[in-house]
Amino acid sequence: MALLEVENLTKFYKDVRALSGVSFEVKKGEFVAIIGPSGSGKTTLVRCINRLIDPSDGTIRFDRMDMRALEGMHLRHARAKIGMIFQHYNLVTRLTVIENVLHGRLGYKSDLAGILGVYSEEEKQKAVEVLGLLGLEDYVYRRCDQLSGGQMQRVGIARALVQDPRMILCDEPIASLDPSSAKIIMDYLQKIQQELRITIIVNIHQVDIAKKYAERILGFNKGHLVFDNKPGKLDKDTTREIYGAEAGELFSN
Amino acid sequence: MSSSLTDGLSASQFFRRKKLVLTAVLAAMVILSLAAGTLTDFRIAKVFVAIPRVAVWLVKNVVPDQMALTRVPNILDKLVATIFMSIMASVTAAVAALVLALLGSKTTRVHPVFSVLTRGIASVTRNIPVVAWALIFLITFGQSTFTGFLALFFVTFGFLTRAFTETIDEVSASAVEALRAAGASRPQVIAQAVFPSSMPQMLSWLLFMIETNIRSATLVGLVTGSGIGFVFDIYYKSLQYKSAFMVVIAIVVVTLAIEMISNALRRVIL
Ligand SMILES: Nc1ncnc2c1ncn2[C@@H]1O[C@H](COP(=O)(O)OP(=O)(O)OP(=O)(O)O)[C@@H](O)[C@H]1O
């Protein structure tokens, strides 16, 4: 039984077709990388999955829920089970690290408790524990605007983890980081997938990194899913199909 | 840079053309000012000639005397009342503006229609000058402090609605997106992402409007017959220039003090 089933997903922005009839499945605990040139629809796809963007057509089934049919409370609970990590971390930088991490619990809270920021002792301990796992134990009460990019992204991961998610969506999580911070982040994502059995879906520009970490690669071109297979199957021809004729040479090795 | 104007130019041609444009603009400004001066019968020379005479007149008529000094308590009284009125108007307008900004900003709106409405309301209220507002309410409510309050309220409301809307969209959009993705409800998003990220900038805008309003309050008072403007008006019309000038001195001192306090506060907030 697949954790995520996407069927015939289509998205129009006015008359721009960003996704056309995309279908694929992701199993529980899988590590999937999504590659494709700029504008091929990667961001649109992951945002459709948790309904930050409303799809124009098709179905998205996550954990047996029909995502497109969900509203209000039900949508919030479904989103709580899907973590999200962003290129620009998207933290409230004026707040402390732990406050940002606890934002990951809002999907489970009543309006009032969430507005007042009332968290249980258990939730706070969980947040501290997760920060420890990510090597941020010394930064718990630090304001986020004092952190480096790599540290902020780890706070983003911690926020996703306290959601207790079944799946984490990552939209270019390392695009703003230097190579060594990028490796740290990718290693943490892999660890999360292998040890916690959380499904990881990651949009990424570097094909070599996608090949190294992912168990499966989805390749997009102009909104079409043109490749869906193991990294080993990604050869010169398929790379060319994803990135266009000229780019094929660049990725030949 | 590749506009059709600069395409295919060498560097020296580019800079020559730039200088030419600059000269043309300057020349146009000079000609415009001269034309305006002729039309309004305004002569620069006349102004310069008048300066020494004005100075002498000021010293004779305006330096506070005993009488003016005895009026200081009364003046300060009215000034403090005017300041409180300005602060009240600014703060209540800020609260109203915050509500409208939350409804209208791209980041927190319920529906795009609200953005259009908000922008419309903000532009109209903001673009009617404060004195015009004062006149509008003067007709409706007569001469009173309330009239002045309303005039300041509406101008501030329009200005802050726009400033707050932009602040929310600039400062909090990315965090709002993350919280929505985590399943937070709209009120939670506003309390946990929008307020913490945009509050300092909003408070700074509010301080700016309080300063501005304390300055405009004098003018509004003149029109609406209230506060410090009214006191000035009375002294001025009864030809007690020394007392009237005492009012001006008090206003300048207090405005400077307010600006200093406000800058200090801003340093703490930001
Ligand atoms: N809000 C929007 N309004 C209109 N068109 C949009 C919007 N967002 C994306 N698009 C268009 O949809 C297409 C897919 O964009 P998307 O951002 O999903 O691509 P991407 O693969 O994530 O690109 P990148 O690698 O540059 O992030 C592009 O043609 C883009 O211009």
Ligand SMILES: [Mg+2]
């Ligand atoms: Mg993208």
